[in-house]
Amino acid sequence: MTDPTPHLIRTSRDGDVLILTIDNPPVNAFSPGVPEGLKAGLDAAATDDTVRAVVIIGGGRTFIAGADIRTFNLPREQAPDLRGTIAKLDAFPKPTVAALHGTALGGGFELALGCTYRVATPGAKVGLPEVKLGLLPGAGGTQRLPRVVGVKKALDLILSGTPVGAAPARDLGLIDEIVEGDLLTGAVAFARRVADVRPLPRISERPAQPDPEAIEAARQSIRKTHRGQLSPQFIVDLVDLATRTPFNEGHAEEGVKFVQAKDSPQSRGMRHMFFAEREAAKIPGLDKTTPTTDIRRVGVIGAGTMGGGIAMNFLNAGIPVTIVETAQENLDRGLNTIRKTYEASAAKGRLKLEDVQKRLDLLTPTLSMNDLGDADLIIEAVFEDMAVKKDIFTRLDAVAKPGAILATNTSTLDVGEIAAVTSRPEQVIGLHFFSPANIMKLLEIVRADRTSDSVLATSLKLSRTIGKVGVVVGVCNGFVGNRMLYAYREQASKAVLEGATPQAVDAAMNALGLPMGPYAMSDMAGLDIGYMARRAAAERAGQPMPDDWVDRVVQLGRKGQKTGAGVYDYPDGSRTPVPSPAVDDLIQAYRAEKGVQPREATQDDLIARLTATLANEGARILEEGIALRASDIDTIYTYGYGFPAYRGGPMHYASEQGLTTVVQTLERHGLEVAPLLRRLAQEGKTFAQYDAERAKSQT
Numbered sequence: 292m293t294d295p296t297p298h299l300i301r302t303s304r305d306g307d308v309l310i311l312t313i314d315n316p317p318v319n320a321f322s323p324g325v326p327e328g329l330k331a332g333l334d335a336a337a338t339d340d341t342v343r344a345v346v347i348i349g350g351g352r353t354f355i356a357g358a359d360i361r362t363f364n365l366p367r368e369q370a371p372d373l374r375g376t377i378a379k380l381d382a383f384p385k386p387t388v389a390a391l392h393g394t395a396l397g398g399g400f401e402l403a404l405g406c407t408y409r410v411a412t413p414g415a416k417v418g419l420p421e422v423k424l425g426l427l428p429g430a431g432g433t434q435r436l437p438r439v440v441g442v443k444k445a446l447d448l449i450l451s452g453t454p455v456g457a458a459p460a461r462d463l464g465l466i467d468e469i470v471e472g473d474l475l476t477g478a479v480a481f482a483r484r485v486a487d488v489r490p491l492p493r494i495s496e497r498p499a500q501p502d503p504e505a506i507e508a509a510r511q512s513i514r515k516t517h518r519g520q521l522s523p524q525f526i527v528d529l530v531d532l533a534t535r536t537p538f539n540e541g542h543a544e545e546g547v548k549f550v551q552a553k554d555s556p557q558s559r560g561m562r563h564m565f566f567a568e569r570e571a572a573k574i575p576g577l578d579k580t581t582p583t584t585d586i587r588r589v590g591v592i593g594a595g596t597m598g599g600g601i602a603m604n605f606l607n608a609g610i611p612v613t614i615v616e617t618a619q620e621n622l623d624r625g626l627n628t629i630r631k632t633y634e635a636s637a638a639k640g641r642l643k644l645e646d647v648q649k650r651l652d653l654l655t656p657t658l659s660m661n662d663l664g665d666a667d668l669i670i671e672a673v674f675e676d677m678a679v680k681k682d683i684f685t686r687l688d689a690v691a692k693p694g695a696i697l698a699t700n701t702s703t704l705d706v707g708e709i710a711a712v713t714s715r716p717e718q719v720i721g722l723h724f725f726s727p728a729n730i731m732k733l734l735e736i737v738r739a740d741r742t743s744d745s746v747l748a749t750s751l752k753l754s755r756t757i758g759k760v761g762v763v764v765g766v767c768n769g770f771v772g773n774r775m776l777y778a779y780r781e782q783a784s785k786a787v788l789e790g791a792t793p794q795a796v797d798a799a800m801n802a803l804g805l806p807m808g809p810y811a812m813s814d815m816a817g818l819d820i821g822y823m824a825r826r827a828a829a830e831r832a833g834q835p836m837p838d839d840w841v842d843r844v845v846q847l848g849r850k851g852q853k854t855g856a857g858v859y860d861y862p863d864g865s866r867t868p869v870p871s872p873a874v875d876d877l878i879q880a881y882r883a884e885k886g887v888q889p890r891e892a893t894q895d896d897l898i899a900r901l902t903a904t905l906a907n908e909g910a911r912i913l914e915e916g917i918a919l920r921a922s923d924i925d926t927i928y929t930y931g932y933g934f935p936a937y938r939g940g941p942m943h944y945a946s947e948q949g950l951t952t953v954v955q956t957l958e959r960h961g962l963e964v965a966p967l968l969r970r971l972a973q974e975g976k977t978f979a980q981y982d983a984e985r986a987k988s989q990t
């Protein structure tokens with residue numbers, strides 16, 4: 292037989308079994324060319340009497356990792372026909388066996404479910420992660436999965452989007468056999484064993500049992516876990532439908548809902564974030580040949596909340612940590628917090644009890660910086676005071692071994708100025724963790740003017756080792772995230788001065804999808820923290836502190852949740868914010884003093900104003916070269932500041948609104964428009980187009 296599949300599919304034979312190998316690196320996504328190849332292979336096999344069964348397998352590192360996300364913006368007729376390919380498999384007259392390794396995800400796993408049988412390597416994972424892209428499994432997944440695992444488990448798998456390993460998948464009936472040796476050999480042997488089984492056991496022909504309780508529980512749960520999101524609601528409806536209609540009807544409805552979800556701004560936002568996160572790892576000038584250092588031991592200076600949290604990241608990754616404090620009491624307190632945090636995880640079943648001790652055994656507490664001589668990376672995490680940091684770095688320079696990376700966790704200070712006190716400024720970098728540092732996924736990697744490429748590349752690699760999303764930024768006050776936060780808070784404060792209530796501002800941000808508005812957030816973090824940072828910044832600049840009603844709240848001794856009162860009241864130690872009559876009075880008096888006649892602001896206007904402020908500051912950050920791309924800013928704000936991924940980050944959100952509209956909003960509120968933002972608006976462009984043009988000019 293001549294090769295009927297000249298596309299991204301390789302065709303071969305093992306006796307009476309036809310093998311179709313998908314060859315579309317890096318992850319065998321279902322791109323144009325894959326369906327054509329598979330269909331041609333199946334057509335040829337259907338009419339060839341010497342073929343008794345078909346094996347479909349992925350070349351390279353994985354089976355199909357899903358539909359090709361980049362094709363979702365293509366016109367419908369150009370999109371690869373995944374649903375049609377699976378329909379062909381479902382109707383195929385001979386057994387088909389999907390041989391899975393790596394990650395069979397989304398449309399890839401749906402294709403496997405459309406085959407008659409599935410075999411897998413022990414390390415394979417299968418899953419339907421579409422919900423993480425604001426989508427739903429649109430190639431039969433919502434209809435086939437409940438027919439195999441029941442409604443409850445299907446909802447768990449599809450709503451969480453978390454893949455499962457081969458062994459649990461076999462226990463659930465999703466995989467028929469685990470192949471211990473060579474996958475292809477095992478799959479061909481399996482295909483031969485089932486070649487004569489008739490009727491073919493098609494999943495689409497099985498019934499799905501109704502489970503109204505599970506459906507109701509899922510509806511309740513997604514209101515909390517996926518607040519404001521469209522696709523999880525579709526998923527629950529479709530899984531329910533699988534139990535009430537014949538396969539073809541449910542399948543048709545799934546197709547309609549998939550297109551609706553795919554074309555929604557929510558999915559566009561989440562798809563943007565998927566690629567933004569991956570782009571952040573690509574730094575012009577760095578590549579695979581850039582040398583990196585192995586980080587085998589880490590030193591952390593400071594065992595406070597931040598230092599302790601930072602240390603845990605490395606302990607979790609199996610990297611030993613030496614942690615330094617100035618007084619035994621502080622060291623004991625820090626260690627105790629780390630232990631308690633691990634024990635709490637173990638109590639919740641997230642960590643094995645024996646792992647608690649294993650991780651603690653990797654931690655060496657000390658009161659002497661001299662014990663850091665064997666560390667490959669030392670991270671300073673003491674309070675924000677330039678003099679203190681300079682002193683620490685001078686001493687570190689003397690004790691750290693040659694080649695060690697010296698990092699500061701500063702969130703505001705000039706990393707270059709800190710580096711300049713050492714004899715090795717090229718080895719100094721900012722590693723800005725976000726609190727709680729053991730949980731938050733973001734790591735701002737601050738490149739100072741003399742930081743070496745190797746130190747930068749090592750830091751990026753390390754961010755992945757400890758499960759963080761590292762984004763490279765330049766030096767300025769607050770770097771990217773906090774600088775935008777300052778602008779946002781200042782604007783929120785002005786909105787209140789002009790007439791909005793703090794609770795209306797917070798409610799607007801909640802409606803946008805942020806878990807907390809600026810005031811609930813400041814109260815939780817400690818209202819005095821921003822106050823002290825502003826005071827220190829004003830002192831550094833030799834200027835008086837700008838007048839702000841929020842600072843007057845702090846001056847009343849209302850420092851947030853920790854004092855039972857901040858912008859809100861927290862009666863009886865509660866953490867639920869309650870509007871405060873005292874703060875209302877203070878705001879009214881402040882308005883009167885400033886001669887401001889309060890005007891009510893609508894929720895839409897508050898959202899427009901605050902998001903426009905973020906994009907405006909982001910545009911300045913881009914112009915100054917502090918961030919490499921608008922998408923990096925989106926990654927920072929989504930992973931570090933709770934901006935909902937389904938809005939795609941503040942720069943993407945601004946582009947979705949239309950940059951002209953954003954400019955108009957800024958002008959309406961008397962804000963100075965960043966020149967880059969104005970230019971893009973005039974040219975009718977988006978921030979994504981700006982990123983693409985810049986990337987092109989750099990290659």
Ligand code: 3H9
Pocket residue numbers: 317318320356357358359360361373374394396397398399401420421424426427428429430432549566569570
């Ligand atoms: C779907 O299937 C819809 C259907 O239900 C219905 C259709 C009708 N498409 O992450 P990595 C690229 S929705 C296009 O760095 P890893 C990625 O951008 C889809 N490109 O590697 C990167 O490119 P670059 C459901 C994709 O080893 C490169 O591959 N499936 C896709 O850390 C390497 O990726 C998913 O949601 C894709 N589907 O992780 C799975 N996937 O080198 C999404 C990856 O230019 N993918 N790329 O930066 C993943 O979760 C991870 O990529 C995976 C590998 C686990 C596969």
